[in-house]
Amino acid sequence: MSNFLAGLFDLTGKVALVTGARSGLGQAMALALAQAGADIAGLGSSPMTETARLVERIGRNFAEIRCDLAALDDADEVVCGTTQESGPIDILVNCAGIIRRSPVTEMALGDWDEVLDVNLRSLFMLSQSTARHMIAYQRAGRIINVASLLAFQGGTRVAAYAAAKHGVAGLTRAMANELAPKGITVNAIAPGYMATANTEALREDAQRSAEILARIPMGRWGAPDDLATAVLFLAAPASAYVTGTVVTVDGGWLVR
Template sequence: MSILDRFRLDGRLALVTGAASGLGAAIAVALAEAGASVACHGNRRPADETSERIRAMGRKSLSFVADLGRTDGANTLYAAVETGMGKPDILINNAGTIHREAAEQYGAEAWAQVLQVNLSSVFRLCQLASISMLEQRRGKIINIASLLSFQGGIRVPAYAASKGGVAQLTKALANEWADRNVQVNAIAPGYFSTDNTTALRNDEVRSRQILERIPAARWGEPEDLAGAAVFLASPASNYVTGEVLVVDGGWLSR
């Protein structure tokens, strides 16, 4: 098998959460371009547009809706995907939410919601996907972490806690499943142009401060994450596990 062939995903089924737009949509399309069939999840609205783009390539794709803010959301989603397309060989836990508020005023409901979407549902989907992956001794799980897996941030205590948890969960699962040929890794995006960063990009002062620190001198675009996702989903990364791969234009190196 040539090195380029090792990046192919033909015959694989991927489940990408939060695929209606932004990073999730870019990842879903990239996996399809590499040959995978893709189950595209939307948290509150269908990921129909992403699925349509994938089907236009001649790949199989269906759109699913499930609220991962509910404790039964992950179960509902996985059951629907299994019924509609089969058991995923690749799981991309991309869906996430954020709530900005001063720590001393941060409400219990907001805290619980962010942790449910960003961490608890991630763990549950990993559990569900692992059953068939461990059985067939082949699988790829990619969790979307954050720069706040390493840093504390400001006014986002639940988000920082959840993303720190995602990084540690990734390592814990990698340790348990590596000897059965299931690789668990994470990608930690830097500052990207997505819905979650709209407020920051619209804040002239904060946007300038952020851009001044990024060596690449620009916000990331969703497509900038595509290569890392395909690599970690493919046989090219079979000896990579427990890694938190930072894609940040050099932010953490400064």
């Protein structure tokens, strides 16, 4: 039984391109994929020294792909560079994201544009280019997008982020329809309130933190490692018949 279960999630010989792999959710998912046997290409605008060390300690290869997703204009170049560094891409995890908080009546258009560029535009561009690549190399590919609870809700003071994450959920479904005949699955993970840099201000606000925790049935903030099983499930060869889904990992927030 143990060999059977291990085989369900065996990613030996696979290459995963993970955006936002420097820390937080992206780093945790990169490490989970590496533990399952995948080599990792981490994409981001800053050095990923710690992620590289942790992946290599597992015994997998790590390639750092430097790219500012806010200014991405040639995703094909990024994907080709990844292929040269690591080999053909089997798994794409679009995790990189930013958030800008302000009342909707006061949000600067520059903030709106930056959030949409990083969270949605670059995700589409990388997914489009990677899908072309997977088709050309005849890979049974996996594209995994990181959405949010705000793919289902509106939130407050986060209009651009909510719009982008609604877009991620819709784009996931649209791409799933078109890419399924090519053997490529497209799914998303919607994390709940996680203990990351994006929620630092909320966690430091005693009143707001208490309000959030009171609604989470599990009574705690999520940890990046809580996404490990979700990303492994969606990346696994055994999930070939799962596409177009949004898997929530939220401690029960949406059901309360």
